[in-house]
Amino acid sequence: MTRKKPKKSKARERIKAKKAVPSAPKEGAKRELNISAIDEGTVIDHIPTDAAFKVVEILDLENHKGVVSIATNLQSKSIGRKGIVKVGGKSLTQNEVNKIAIVAPDATVNIIKNYDVREKIKVKTPDVIDNVVKCSNPVCITNNEQVATKFYVVKKDPLKIKCHYCERSMGKDDIEII
Amino acid sequence: MDFKNRDIISINDFSKEELLHILKVVRQLEQKPKSSLLNGKILAALFFEPSTRTRLSFTSAMEQLSGKVIGFSNANTTSIQKGESLWDTIKMAEQYSDAIVIRHPLEGSARLAAEAASIPVINGGDGSNQHPTQTMLDLYTIQKTKGKLDGLHIGFVGDLKYGRTVHSLVIALAHFNPTFYFIAPDDLQIPESYLDELFQKRVKYHKTSDLGRFSRELDVLYVTRIQKERFPDPLEYEKFKGIYRVDEAFLQGVKKELKIMHPLPRIDEIDKSVDSTSHAAYFGQAANGIPVRKALLALVLGKIK
Numbered sequence: 001m002t003r004k005k006p007k008k009s010k011a012r013e014r015i016k017a018k019k020a021v022p023s024a025p026k027e028g029a030k031r032e033l034n035i036s037a038i039d040e041g042t043v044i045d046h047i048p049t050d051a052a053f054k055v056v057e058i059l060d061l062e063n064h065k066g067v068v069s070i071a072t073n074l075q076s077k078s079i080g081r082k083g084i085v086k087v088g089g090k091s092l093t094q095n096e097v098n099k100i101a102i103v104a105p106d107a108t109v110n111i112i113k114n115y116d117v118r119e120k121i122k123v124k125t126p127d128v129i130d131n132v133v134k135c136s137n138p139v140c141i142t143n144n145e146q147v148a149t150k151f152y153v154v155k156k157d158p159l160k161i162k163c164h165y166c167e168r169s170m171g172k173d174d175i176e177i178i
Numbered sequence: 179m180d181f182k183n184r185d186i187i188s189i190n191d192f193s194k195e196e197l198l199h200i201l202k203v204v205r206q207l208e209q210k211p212k213s214s215l216l217n218g219k220i221l222a223a224l225f226f227e228p229s230t231r232t233r234l235s236f237t238s239a240m241e242q243l244s245g246k247v248i249g250f251s252n253a254n255t256t257s258i259q260k261g262e263s264l265w266d267t268i269k270m271a272e273q274y275s276d277a278i279v280i281r282h283p284l285e286g287s288a289r290l291a292a293e294a295a296s297i298p299v300i301n302g303g304d305g306s307n308q309h310p311t312q313t314m315l316d317l318y319t320i321q322k323t324k325g326k327l328d329g330l331h332i333g334f335v336g337d338l339k340y341g342r343t344v345h346s347l348v349i350a351l352a353h354f355n356p357t358f359y360f361i362a363p364d365d366l367q368i369p370e371s372y373l374d375e376l377f378q379k380r381v382k383y384h385k386t387s388d389l390g391r392f393s394r395e396l397d398v399l400y401v402t403r404i405q406k407e408r409f410p411d412p413l414e415y416e417k418f419k420g421i422y423r424v425d426e427a428f429l430q431g432v433k434k435e436l437k438i439m440h441p442l443p444r445i446d447e448i449d450k451s452v453d454s455t456s457h458a459a460y461f462g463q464a465a466n467g468i469p470v471r472k473a474l475l476a477l478v479l480g481k482i483k
Contacts, residue, residue, distance in 0.1 A: 141286040165286025
């Protein structure tokens with residue numbers, strides 16, 4: 001069975017993506033879009049550019065069987081330079097959306113169906129982060145025994161979290177994903 | 179207020195009302211000792227690293243209330259050597275006892291032990307993180323010697339960067355409208371994260387490296403040892419050792435009622451000549467470890483409410 005692609009929607013998503021691409025040197029021929037549209041899946045937009053690969057890590061996309069496109073250093077009016085991650089054939093759970101907030105508090109998650117944005121979800125930093133982040137304290141019990149880590153969010157912007165076990169606080173820069 | 183089965187892991191877990199209730203029970207037990215209160219109860223004292231005062235005072239507290247103590251004071255003689263996890267060690271120990279006190283070099287170990295055990299767990303020190311029973315005995319000492327906790331001017335001198343007793347006591351005292359004086363060289367000053375917390379709680383504080391600067395203001399001076407083991411470079415330690423000395427000359431310029439505290443052991447930061455003055459509260463402070471631990475054991479074992 002062949003699926004009829006709704007042209008309008010496809011165009012809409014492409015346009016959105018094009019707007020996001022900086023096409024760094026302006027002169028010369030028209031630039032082609034370097035991150036393609038997806039028909040079904042999830043687009044995570046407005047990621048701080050240095051956190052795009054962390055999002056890939058958090059969602060374990062290295063092991064994802066569908067298409068994954070990653071773009072960084074795109075221009076964004078709201079956050080300066082941004083990253084985008086497009087994941088074909090995957091819908092995110094609320095838990096996964098919350099995890100993204102740890103590294104990308106301003107990200108938006110767009111659910112794509114038939115090349116159309118069906119839903120836009122603004123990520124929300126969770127109050128508790130279970131088993132996502134590694135404690136930066138080498139003498140924390142979680143780094144020495146098989147224990148799932150747990151952090152409380154003390155401050156959302158800039159992100160500050162506190163280890164449930166050793167009680168050390170960590171800033172955004174110390175955060176390492178498990 | 180019911181403390182039955184409650185874990186004592188971090189001073190951050192206790193409200194002002196709960197701390198005051200514990201101190202009230204300590205006072206009651208000091209005034210009316212109940213020597214058979216913990217008859218038939220067994221405390222497992224799991225000391226994964228050496229400790230003199232904490233282990234001895236828990237043992238003495240338990241025995242003074244007719245309880246028994248089992249356990250170890252050196253992890254090398256246990257199944258840990260065979261690779262047993264902390265979780266499994268706790269699961270085993272809870273079968274043999276009614277409560278556990280644990281000292282462990284890894285931070286967060288006591289919290290994990292409390293999650294593993296269905297019986298109450300008391301933290302006897304987890305690395306440089308928490309030592310809540312020390313904080314409670316410090317609070318009790320201040321309350322007993324000053325007659326109150328509210329509105330005191332309290333100085334901390336020495337290693338304020340690494341000293342966990344200082345960190346926990348600062349957080350506990352913040353409930354009682356204090357004014358703090360942090361006296362240390364810049365490299366050993368109290369971490370910014372604690373100052374942020376004090377700022378949020380609207381607690382007044384001053385920072386200085388000069389011991390004499392606020393000496394006339396102080397109601398309590400909490401002296402700590404510069405801890406040699408914290409310095410990776412011995413030369414760094416040499417730079418700071420002996421930097422502060424509380425002696426008779428210092429006492430010339432202080433309030434008559436000033437109380438000097440120290441978690442002990444001391445090296446040379448308090449001169450022996452201070453011991454015989456009315457300012458010395460540190461030996462009484464060490465002695466308070468017994469009634470405080472008795473009260474905590476009785477509370478978590480449900481023998482006192």
